[in-house]
């Protein structure tokens with residue numbers, strides 16, 4: 736018996752995990768993906784979260800540009816368990832998240848048709864969320880994002896010019912909150928759509944804060960599935976406290 740959750744039929748699905756960021760907002764220390772949560776590197780949690788889906792047969796980890804050997808050693812020291820563990824490749828990343836994802840996509844073999852892109856910085860996403868994203872892609876959506884409604888009201892502010900630096904920002908609008916979603920990862924894609932989106936943007940030289948945003952620029956549909964509170968992104972120091980609390984709660988409930 737495999738210990739990977741039985742939910743989606745195995746197929747040619749890969750997960751790309753960009754893990755090449757510094758984690759500046761987290762403060763001084765090792766690159767964010769290598770910092771530990773309850774003694775285990777965040778990246779290892781993220782790899783396990785992807786491999787927990789029976790549908791994921793390959794995980795491509797995008798390491799800091801000069802850190803691929805270290806990341807390979809780290810993952811070898813924390814092998815996946817179960818009878819059919821996913822294969823793990825490690826490739827060096829780039830200067831931006833978008834560049835790192837592009838480099839991860841280049842490493843995918845030709846027979847992969849569904850791709851997840853998942854932040855190493857979202858180590859605790861539950862397998863049900865991963866499987867919901869994969870199912871929606873297999874049902875025909877070219878791009879799928881897990882997302883949650885917002886708790887806060889969001890304001891749009893005026894862009895600041897050099898002269899206005901230091902002055903209070905001026906609010907120029909309040910988007911209707913009911914129509915806004917906070918988007919998480921893994922984001923799921925039909926592989927050809929995602930390749931096309933990254934190729935087009937690479938030639939246009941524009942940036943995006945998520946991969947689905949690149950697909951939107953192609954004019955292709957992006958659909959939403961329910962996200963999960965535990966799929967939050969570890970960005971600032973308080974997020975580390977929350978992540979360790981979630982892990983402790985899972986242990987207490989014997990879920991991890």
Ligand SMILES: Nc1ccn([C@@H]2O[C@H](COP(=O)(O)OP(=O)(O)OP(=O)(O)O)[C@@H](O)[C@H]2O)c(=O)n1
Nearest residue numbers: 753754755756757758759760830831835855856
């Ligand atoms: N050049 C980069 C920058 C980011 N990432 C990855 O993209 C994900 C989301 O990025 P973010 O949370 O912003 O991570 P950092 O860039 O490390 O954070 P910060 O902006 O605070 O430095 C992370 O898993 C991060 O490792 C990456 O692979 N390559």
Ligand SMILES: C[C@](O)(CO)[C@H](O)COP(=O)(O)O
Nearest residue numbers: 832854918919920944945968
């Ligand atoms: C991809 C993402 O996690 C979706 O919410 C987010 O845009 C990443 O942003 P970051 O500034 O690179 O952390």
